[in-house]
Amino acid sequence: MVQIAVVSSGDSLWSIANSYGVPLEILSNVNEISPKTLLVPGQTLVIPTTNRFINPFFYQTPVYYRIRPIEVNAYVRADDPNAVNIIYKYAPYLTNFNVSSYRVTFSGELTRIDDVEILNAIEDTDAVPMLVITNFTGEEFSPNITRELFTNETARERFVSNLVAVLAEKPYFAVNIDFEENYPEDRELYNEFLRQITPRIKEQGVLVSTTLAPKVGPSEPVAWFGGLDHDYAAHGQIVDFVNLMTYDIGGWFSGPPKAVSPLPTMRAVLDYATSVIPNDKIMLGLPLYGYDWQLPFDPTVDFAETIGPREAVNLAREVGAVIQYDYNVQAPFFTYYDTGGNEHIVWFEDARSMKAKLDLINEYSLRGASYFILGRSFPENWALLSEMFTIQKML
Structure with a gap:
């Protein structure tokens, strides 16, 4: 316990x-x-x-200690200057590193990243790399790019050829297709796109996954997410597993101050997801961050600052704040005034909130956890993960 x-x-x-x-x-x-x-x-x-x-960075399981095995992946930015250190630090806790990200263009080209150093580091560990592909332009997710891929056979064929070439050249164990904010009317086009390309990717000996925006019903997206272009049932049939984005479903950087992943909303998303996707194909999205909002919050001019769990505790110490806990949403928060006299509220994650979220993996018999994003200190999470589960390895 x-x-x-x-x-x-x-x-x-x-x-x-x-x-x-x-x-x-x-x-x-x-x-x-x-x-x-x-x-x-x-x-x-x-x-x-x-x-x-005894040593939190080197995961070892005593033979007498039996806990459920799960897969765990986490996103890491290849352009993070600390990426290699991140790899060595967190590899014991992970099945896959989601290397982010290759970007697809209108013509089906893949804008590559400099992933040589990060792949070499992963190869030194017992974790494996997963290639993340997005329709992100550098400023936003582009529905026009994905529509071109879905409808232009030449662009689609070029995309598949370029992806196969990358997989032949680099030791990626899986592919994650993270196409977001597509046009809702393109939902079936996306399904057909996946039906066509998934077998060809799997011929390369890799797994295929998609990232799904959170919904509580077929036409009921959560918060600011689109998600109407994501057909949960179809993705569950076509790909090997899905990463379910159950973060930023309460508060987000340009939204009202709330818990990032309120537990009741996570449950509502899981209730729908597990009704149409096999449970053992669902990776539960978990946040490794929180937000600091200035009050009163005006979404037309203000943006919350992203803050890590350890950073939040350190800030509370500096300003003399007492951390409170909302048992309804299962998340900690505190308020403070900055040096300019402006009031702030901080919602973040701690051991209690992560324990409640990790319990969902057992409750819903899920495949595992998908963390977004590595780089901020949160040792309590990794200690809990190690205590509650055996991390499944592919090597």
């Missing part, structure tokens, strides 16, 4: 370690904080219950 400690006023890492009978060094290592760090009321810590956490 995973244990989570919620910090109260006056608590220290030493007092919590003593209370739970855990060596201070192990508690410090698992949560990646110094024993001398001042804790914030409302902050959460993962309490290790097995010797799996």
Whole structure:
């Protein structure tokens, strides 16, 4: 059973370690904080219950400890200057790295990324790379690009030929097609596109997946997402698995301040998804970030700042805020005033909120988890993941 400690006023890492009978060094290592760090009321810590956490960066499973195996993937930007370090740090927790991203053009060309260094790093680990392909232009997702691919046979053939060439040249284990914000009327065109290209990709010995925008019904997208172009049932039949975007379904950078992934909305999306897609084909999308909104929020002029879970706790410490927890949406938050006297609210993730989300994988018997996006510190998540599941490896 995973244990989570919620910090109260006056608590220290030493007092919590003593209370739970855990060596201070192990508690410090698992949560990646110094024993001398001042804790914030409302902050959460993962309490290790097995010797799996003696070294949190090197995942080892004792033979006596039986937990359900799942697949886990996470998106990593190949242009992140810290990408190689990210690979080595998180490979023990992952089945796949989703290398983002190759961009498709109107003519079916693939705008390649410099992925040599990141692929070499992944090859040093027991994780495998997944090639992400998007219709992103650098500024937005383009429905015009995908319509051209769906309707122009020459462009489609060029796309497949270019993709096959990449797969022949580079050691990608799977392909993720992340076409977003397509025209709703192109839904069946997208289905037919997938029916035509998926067998040809699979001939290269790789798996095929798609990324799906969150919906709670066939014509009921969530929040700002389009998703009407995504036919859940068809994707579930055609591809090997899907990454379900259950993040930014509450609050997002240009939307009103809310929890990023409120649990009731996640459940509603899963209730629909599992009714038309086999459960063992669904990867649950999980956020590794939160947002800091200035209040009052005006979506016409304001954008929230993205903030990592550890950054949020550090900010709460700096401004003297007490972290609160909303048990309805299962997410932590706090408010503060900046040096200019402006009020802010921060919604983010902690051990409690991630435990509630990871529990959904077991509750719905899902294939696994899909994290967006690596690069921000959140050691509590990886400790929980290791405690609750065995990470399935392809090698």
